[in-house]
Amino acid sequence: MAKTSLDKSKIKILLLEGVHQSAVDNFLNAGYTNIEHLPTSLDEATLIDKIRDVHFIGIRSRTQLNERVFAAAEKLVAVGCFCIGTNQVDLDAALARGIPVFNAPYSNTRSVAELVLAESIMLLRGIPEKSASAHQGGWLKSAKNAHEARGKSLGIIGYGNIGAQLSVLAESLGFDVIFYDVVAKLGMGNARQVASLEELLARADVVSLHVPDLPSTRWMIGEEQIALMKPGAILINASRGSVVVIEALAEALEAGRLNGAAVDVFPVEPKGNNEEFVSPLRGQANVILTPHIGGSTLEAQENIGIEVSEKLVTYSDNGTTVTSVNFPEVALPAHPGKHRLLHIHDNVPGVLSEINRVLSENDINILGQYLQTNERIGYVVIDVDKDYGPKALEALSRVAHTKRVRVLYSETSFEG
Numbered sequence: 001m002a003k004t005s006l007d008k009s010k011i012k013i014l015l016l017e018g019v020h021q022s023a024v025d026n027f028l029n030a031g032y033t034n035i036e037h038l039p040t041s042l043d044e045a046t047l048i049d050k051i052r053d054v055h056f057i058g059i060r061s062r063t064q065l066n067e068r069v070f071a072a073a074e075k076l077v078a079v080g081c082f083c084i085g086t087n088q089v090d091l092d093a094a095l096a097r098g099i100p101v102f103n104a105p106y107s108n109t110r111s112v113a114e115l116v117l118a119e120s121i122m123l124l125r126g127i128p129e130k131s132a133s134a135h136q137g138g139w140l141k142s143a144k145n146a147h148e149a150r151g152k153s154l155g156i157i158g159y160g161n162i163g164a165q166l167s168v169l170a171e172s173l174g175f176d177v178i179f180y181d182v183v184a185k186l187g188m189g190n191a192r193q194v195a196s197l198e199e200l201l202a203r204a205d206v207v208s209l210h211v212p213d214l215p216s217t218r219w220m221i222g223e224e225q226i227a228l229m230k231p232g233a234i235l236i237n238a239s240r241g242s243v244v245v246i247e248a249l250a251e252a253l254e255a256g257r258l259n260g261a262a263v264d265v266f267p268v269e270p271k272g273n274n275e276e277f278v279s280p281l282r283g284q285a286n287v288i289l290t291p292h293i294g295g296s297t298l299e300a301q302e303n304i305g306i307e308v309s310e311k312l313v314t315y316s317d318n319g320t321t322v323t324s325v326n327f328p329e330v331a332l333p334a335h336p337g338k339h340r341l342l343h344i345h346d347n348v349p350g351v352l353s354e355i356n357r358v359l360s361e362n363d364i365n366i367l368g369q370y371l372q373t374n375e376r377i378g379y380v381v382i383d384v385d386k387d388y389g390p391k392a393l394e395a396l397s398r399v400a401h402t403k404r405v406r407v408l409y410s411e412t413s414f415e416g
């Protein structure tokens with residue numbers, strides 16, 4: 001499907017879930033003025049209706065971009081997840097339509113790690129229960145079940161960016177850090193990798209989850225795993241609600257098997273701040289419940305706003321896909337004085353030679369060419385003389401296995 005050029009002011013950007021104002025400012029500074037900025041996510045029917053004329057969408061963790069939504073998103077050029085996790089997006093459905101998805105892989109890492117560390121200390125001291133009691137006029141002055149963090153074992157499941165950052169902070173506080181990861185990793189400081197999940201659960205006083213939502217991590221902590229934890233241990237989940245069987249956790253807390261928990265993410269989360277939060281963990285003693293705010297600090301959100309909007313602007317302006325989570329990565333120089341064709345096609349043999357054949361047949365000289373592929377698609381970027389952009393667009397749109405082709409004009413980078 002070929003795309004004709006559009007003025008930047010006609011490129012529609014939809015930002016949901018209260019994406020930080022820094023993103024809006026960045027788009028405006030780059031000349032993109034057609035921005036709708038909403039504070040919540042949208043239900044599927046409303047989203048399907050709205051997305052039909054949207055070129056770029058920005059979401060956080062709540063909005064579900066599934067096959068049905070992509071099928072309606074006829075003009076969509078790229079998706080920005082203003083967060084780390086991308087499990088809320090059907091990445092295959094996006095790829096099948098030649099739509100790259102971007103995220104912010106680091107900007108809220110520190111915020112999550114700081115929160116988890118603070119929660120570890122609070123839970124080791126039984127603060128949620130003592131504080132709730134004091135608010136009701138109670139006075140639970142006691143050292144029962146109250147422990148220092150120093151010398152306790154912190155077990156981190158998933159030693160990626162957040163797990164490793166937490167490891168450093170926790171060790172500086174005196175925690176003895178162990179971790180379990182499916183990939184062999186060098187621990188930061190004195191942190192040690194253990195051989196199995198079972199070993200970590202049996203050794204740790206505080207267990208903290210930092211894995212992505214994957215088929216292999218879904219419900220990875222249930223009744224059986226909780227039974228392996230030390231009596232009186234603490235469980236923290238700031239990863240995804242699909243990782244812990246929440247009923248099993250609620251039962252273990254109620255039975256006094258565990259001394260406390262902090263949970264930031266839930267199997268079902270309210271769409272916005274006006275919807276009731278329902279969970280079997282409500283009302284449990286020594287449990288910190290937070291509304292998926294692990295990454296919600298002003299610092300993180302401002303940085304994420306800048307980072308992801310920059311990625312979308314760069315893709316729109318010059319075709320660069322570096323750090324896309326589903327797309328072949330192409331890093332591109334500017335293209336002053338040239339027209340740039342972006343051709344996205346099924347990755348089958350012969351497409352590149354066909355592209356070059358039709359260009360040569362039309363006497364279009366190639367000034368630069370960049371190709372990357374993944375197992376599903378090929379992404380080729382071709383610079384041509386500025387007299388040839390429209391002609392090349394027309395020629396390339398007829399190449400077999402083309403998913404999408406668009407042209408970027410030299411100065412007024414555009415979209416279509």
Ligand SMILES: NC(=O)C1=CN([C@@H]2O[C@H](COP(=O)(O)OP(=O)(O)OC[C@H]3O[C@@H](n4cnc5c(N)ncnc54)[C@H](O)[C@@H]3O)[C@@H](O)[C@H]2O)C=CC1
Nearest residue numbers: 084085158159160161162181182210211212238239294295
């Ligand atoms: N609560 C919140 O607001 C936030 C939650 N998150 C969640 O935290 C997750 C982790 O974030 P990062 O550390 O940046 O991700 P990352 O990709 O850097 O690290 C994830 C680690 O988990 C490991 N892993 C994957 N499957 C595993 C398994 N079955 N068992 C053990 N380890 C496994 C990976 O090898 C990797 O080392 C994100 O995917 C996101 O879902 C991220 C930011 C904010």
Ligand SMILES: O=C(O)CCC(=O)C(=O)O
Nearest residue numbers: 060061083084085295296
């Ligand atoms: O801030 C958000 O909405 C989601 C944070 C999160 O879970 C992530 O970054 O993966």
